[in-house]
Amino acid sequence: MQRLGKAFTRLARGSAYGLASTLPHDWLQWLRERRVLKHVLETLDINCVIDVGANCGQFGMRLRGIGYRGWIVSFEPVRSNFEELKNVAERNGPWRVFPYALGANAGLLDINVTHTTLFSSFLTPNVEMRERFPENRVVRTETAEIWRLDDVIDNCLSGIRSPRIYLKLDTQGFDLEVIKGAETALADVVGVQTEISFKRVYDESPGFQKSLAELQARGFAVVDFLPVSSDLDSLSAVEMDCVMTRQESHHTTATSLLRRRPQILETQK
Numbered sequence: 001m002q003r004l005g006k007a008f009t010r011l012a013r014g015s016a017y018g019l020a021s022t023l024p025h026d027w028l029q030w031l032r033e034r035r036v037l038k039h040v041l042e043t044l045d046i047n048c049v050i051d052v053g054a055n056c057g058q059f060g061m062r063l064r065g066i067g068y069r070g071w072i073v074s075f076e077p078v079r080s081n082f083e084e085l086k087n088v089a090e091r092n093g094p095w096r097v098f099p100y101a102l103g104a105n106a107g108l109l110d111i112n113v114t115h116t117t118l119f120s121s122f123l124t125p126n127v128e129m130r131e132r133f134p135e136n137r138v139v140r141t142e143t144a145e146i147w148r149l150d151d152v153i154d155n156c157l158s159g160i161r162s163p164r165i166y167l168k169l170d171t172q173g174f175d176l177e178v179i180k181g182a183e184t185a186l187a188d189v190v191g192v193q194t195e196i197s198f199k200r201v202y203d204e205s206p207g208f209q210k211s212l213a214e215l216q217a218r219g220f221a222v223v224d225f226l227p228v229s230s231d232l233d234s235l236s237a238v239e240m241d242c243v244m245t246r247q248e249s250h251h252t253t254a255t256s257l258l259r260r261r262p263q264i265l266e267t268q269k
Contacts, residue, residue, distance in 0.1 A: 033226050033241075037193075038066040040223060040243060041166060044190050047071060048163040050149075050156060052102050052178055053171040055118055056081050057088035064092055071163075073156045077101040077144035078113055078120050096156070100145040101171070104180035107146055112138045121172035123202035132229075132238065133201065148181030166191040170241075173197070173205030176214055192220055192244045195228060198237045212242065220244035 041049075041063075047070040051059050054074035063072060072095040076082045082099045089095035101111070101122070113120045116135035122144075125136045149156075157163050167182075167189045169175040175194045179186070192215060196208040206214075212222070221244060228239040 029227055034062070034066050036224050036226060036243060037062070038068075040191055040245070041066075041068055044164060044166065044245065046164050046166045046191065048073065048157065048160050049166045049168060050189075051075070051168045051170075052149075053169065053174075054081075054085055054097070055170075056084040057092075059168060059170065060095060061088065061092065071095070071160050074098070075100060075102055077111055077142070077146075078117055079142060081117055081120075098152070100147055101174075102149050102152075102181060103146040103174065103177045104148070105146070106148055106151060108143050109146055110141045111144045113140050113142055115139050119172060119201075121174065121202055122177075123173040123204045126200050126203050129199065129201050129238075136201065149178065150182055150184045153182075153185040163188065165189045166193070168192075169194045171195075173200075173202035176206055176211060179214060179218070186218055190246050194242050194244070195239055196242050197239050199239075201239065208240075208242075215242075215244055219246050221247045 040046075046068075049060075049063060049068070049070065049072050051072055051074040054060065054076040055078075056076075057074065060072045060074060072089070074085060074089065074095065074097045076085050076097070077100050079099070082097070086097050089097045101109075103109070103122075109122055111120055111122050112124065114125070114135065115137045119125070119133065119136040125133075125138065130136065165188055167186075169178055169192070171178060172195075182189075194211060194215065196211040197205050198208055200207070223243040223245055226241040226243065227237070228241055229237075
């Protein structure tokens, strides 16, 4: 019986490996990303995900797809994207949405809206990468409102009890600017997901060494890297999502956040 059990295990393992080798690369990548994200959110007991650069709500729906039922707080400055995001959030709450960007300084700034709006950025697309990403082509600009996360965090967390925050950044080269405007709020963030560049898709975007160093200096350590895009012809990675967690053994409470500053008028649709 024991010998039969071992034979069955070998057969099952071989079949699994064979099946995996026939699945598309993107499918395997999708499965791995879901597994990593679900594990991190559950391990950290996350009940609030701040999604910066939400586009049309794709990441939020990914969260719902892996069983996350906590709060989502999304920011998206491109007007057409925000309207779609708002509709998605209304059907899949609890989910708050804000029609502006986050950055190091509050104000107004022109954003480059691209043919595929996933590439829209405050930065200039790199000409040399245009062949790799032909849809990263600017079709118009819009004036976007920018706030610092430190100035709006109270509204983000209003009514959320004992928030444990996962900060997800996908701002097309602007992630570190968001971090610079969140120095106080970061004390209550236990996990971060940021897009880092091995090749510059945008002229002014920081390299991966700087992105990692800035977050490591703020107390975060790398958990995993999730592929975003690569250039197989030149055998090189282009962009990856870096998942990080705070390594400190204690965090400030939600009460400390709520008493920090006067509330900013919330724009919630």
